[in-house]
Amino acid sequence: MISVYQPGSSLVHRTPAGLKLLALLGFTTALLIWRSPITVGIGTLVVLIGFAFAGFGIRTLIASVWPLRWIVLVLVPFQWWLGGWRSAVAIVGTLILAVAAAALVSLTTRMTDLLDVLDRVLAPLRFIRVDPERISLLIALSIRVVPVMVDLMHDVRDARRARGTERSLRALATPMVVRTVGYSQRLGDALVARGLDD
């Protein structure tokens, strides 16, 4: 669900990061306030136009919401049963559109530009001794560790398979915890060494 920036020169790419974040906020708020199948229909049109303007095809759009498939599979029948098909379309549609719109922003905006906006928005927090750059760093790290943890999980799964302990939860959890702690210690050292903690 976290998309990596794809370079481009489209209007969407050139739009300032702050404006895109504001548009994303407005879009998702509108979806939530006027939650209905019609809003979802209009929202779908907006997202499709946004992706087309940014030069991305339907494959990129589907890939950006694909990680939601299991949630959708559970949510649709549950919401249908709870409030009928309109409710299912409105709630699940809103969720999918919000993720797709957020993906469009991250696909067309450099992380550094997003962090700059965040720094500016959070600047008033300096008055209560909160460092906005530290919060930006935290967000960048949260996004960064996702692929690292996925790689780590693959390694641990392979090791578990190699030892013939595929079904052992302990053989998965213990090395994951140990390696995650090790990684975070090395990451901490690297951040200090890069002067990002000063």
Add this chain to the structure above:
Amino acid sequence: MIEFDHVGHSFGERRVLEDITCTLTESRIGIIGANGSGKSTLARMINGLVHPDEGTVLVDGLDPARQGRQVRQRVSFIFSDPDAQIVMPTVGEDIAFSLRRRSLNAEETRERTNAVLELVGLDGYVDHPAHLLSSGQKQLLALATVLVTEPSILVCDEPTTLLDLRNTREIAELLQALPQQIILVTHDLDLISDYDRVLVIDQGRIVADGAGAESCAFYRDLLGVP
């Protein structure tokens, strides 16, 4: 100039450095020693990642324990595992991230990023996802992220451990061509055999200190390896 004056350090009960005194002024300095000999701890003291229990470390007259920020503006550090050094999703962004606290405008940041990418041979990778690089390319990126800040000293703690022969050569040639003072901790004697000075660490003490070839020969004798 890096000065160690009667430096000692322990991790709990384990004594890792004992009475280290030396002044490092040469351009290319290697540190070798067996696993657990204390060489990495010694290197980490140079930019304040580890503070000595006894004695003092000074970098250009600055104490890394008390003046860490100023020291880290001069001293950069490269680790064995480049994955732990990469913070941002793309190559260009990760390099630019090092410059966040330098108050540069976007154009200056872009210019310096492109220049350092060209230097390490990663030009054309500016928008490439960092986690999809090969191990060698990740190490080159890690090197680029520190070189972009223009340090005067570069400490490298086994930077080629996870690399194949070709990538090891590439990193070694790149390091050799840099204008910075290099402190290279390694097990690969080929990398430092022509260095100006090589320290051999054994059980927390400097047991040999001389020109590259001389210290490497001493170390081979010490290990009993021809």
